[in-house]
Amino acid sequence: MSELAGVAPSTVTRALKGDTRISKKMRDRILGLAKEHGYMPNALARTLSSGKSGLYGLVLGSAENPFYMELLHEATxxxxxxxxxLLIIHAGGGPIEDITAQSLIQYQVDGCIISSAILSSRAAEICAQNNVPLVMVNRVALAHGCFVTCDNRAGGAEIARLMIARNRRRFGLIYTASSSSTSREREEGFVSELEQAGLELTIRIDGHSNYDGGFAAGQQIANLPLPERPDAIFALSDIMAMGVLDGLRLASINVPEDIAVAGFDGLASSARPIYNLTTIQQPLPLMIQRAFELLKARTLDPSLPDELIAMRGKLIVRSSTGQA
Amino acid sequence: MSELAGVAPSTVTRALKGDTRISKKMRDRILGLAKEHGYMPNALARTLSSGKSGLYGLVLGSAENPFYMELLHEATxxxxxxxxxLLIIHAGGGPIEDITAQSLIQYQVDGCIISSAILSSRAAEICAQNNVPLVMVNRVALAHGCFVTCDNRAGGAEIARLMIARNRRRFGLIYTASSSSTSREREEGFVSELEQAGLELTIRIDGHSNYDGGFAAGQQIANLPLPERPDAIFALSDIMAMGVLDGLRLASINVPEDIAVAGFDGLASSARPIYNLTTIQQPLPLMIQRAFELLKARTLDPSLPDELIAMRGKLIVRSSTGQA
DNA sequence: AATGCGTGCGCAAACGTTTGCGCAGACTGA
DNA sequence: TCAGTCTGCGCAAACGTTTGCGCACGCATT
Known part of the structure; x- marks a missing residue:
């Protein structure tokens, strides 16, 4: 391109970036040539020279949870x-291989959003060494790194208060054994609020963080003898709650008359008439926005300390928890 | 790294690539040092020098269809x-902005998988100029580019034969107005098979390619006076079929007794007990595999002609279409 | 007329690889 | 012992930018 215009490469760079040192005439000429020839600067060469790639890594969770799809779309x-x-670093429930984490370094990403899985401590260390800032979204960091989460405790507590106000007294919890910080906090918020009211869980079932697990849990609860059956169920994620609802539906148990059900996340699909699920909606757009802000700031100044951001979720009351 | 080992950069390159010209002793020393210092070659510098980035672009469709989530995971x-x-180029229903398409060139991707949306002809032209091979998955190409699809016509026909064999005689079709080649072919296959049996569609409703559209269509059909109501519905995608099923369910219409329903795609969620949807499953893993093979071959030899691959889908008969 | 300053652009090093070529030294065969 | 062949490694150009610096020219100030 530079020889095409008969000028120095530096002039092209500065013209394209709008540097004031370049005369308007020269700038217009270069811009014209660029448009005419469909020229665009090679981002890789730029990265090599400037150190900034304009690339962020993204680690996504399981395909079984639409939450990650919503996250991906919002991030995109x-x-x-x-x-x-956005560079996809990993997608799925499994752990991140070291070799995968390496691409964070190899492709010189300016930062990485991790919404699931955990980098091996070795991989995390390498990121730290190479000044690749990390932000966990919907996860709290282990050793270091920023995070942006929903206020899971408060959300869990809010669901508990709602259920209590609906005169529910026997509580079931659908949790996940591969306990992420997220689900642990939601449970704690829920349970401690129950305890303050002198109530407690009557049953606790592993829903494996997916629809099928929730469905099985719903069936299991439906098969319980009436005295043992809970009249309220809190599933720690919407996808499990939807499974629970279908499990109960196929067993002809009425929601919310027989059992009230609530979830957590605020998936778009939780609003479907067939579910009408009460849930805590995570402020995903804002969470992603903050995540990018954190990354950008740390790209400019790597010495910034980790920031830990929690955001209040929004309670969305639908018919799955009935009327007061 | 090279100065760390006290050797020439070329030696490091060749040692890491296992070049036979490097002695085992030297290679071991360099490998040891690399491991010790967590060294990995800069992929960007490599790209600049070698011309191959090891990066493929990915264009995904709407968040409303889990199909793209499954595609993303399989591709990853x-x-x-x-x-x-994988570099995310675009995700969502909207068109691809020119500026987005530019990153294909700027980041020197070795190729791009397009599963939705259409590159502007200008963008496609730029890709062609820069030797960026394109493969459409689940879409047919317009001007040029390879594609890998399911045999949509055959799939549609197969559903028609199944419905006819189930003694269904009044057929409803849930299509999508933003007619992609994919949906058009499915419809043609279905309708032409009906015509061969002397049958025809009695109703045709736009399902907007999403759950809500399917749901509305289901409701609309449920409200039809009995004589006008179809006894079989083919939704051109599973996500719409699931909406239809729920629309019918809430109107207390029995599937498959009153109406048989079939979809297309073979989403994981179509197997849920609550849906049990008969569908044509696309061979996604194989489709993606072929797509990558096509891209790789064209990276090595850009002069290769476009290839157009269609694969037979697999009919999965579930209870939504009842017994013969 | 000499000095100083701002404007507009080129020069060249640097980023970290790859790759063709060249050049030693060791080894082989006559 | 001498030419020829291998083996093992370095040299240097190239990839396409960015960025600090320098230089020439025109202009305003003394």
């Missing part, structure tokens, strides 16, 4: 607006 | 195994 939307790109 | 899984990375 914002990235397009802000003018940088 | 295979990419991890094959040792290259």
């Amino acid at each position: 939307r914002q990235a397009e607006k802000l003018g940088f790109r | 899984r295979q990419a991890e195994k094959l040792g290259f990375r």
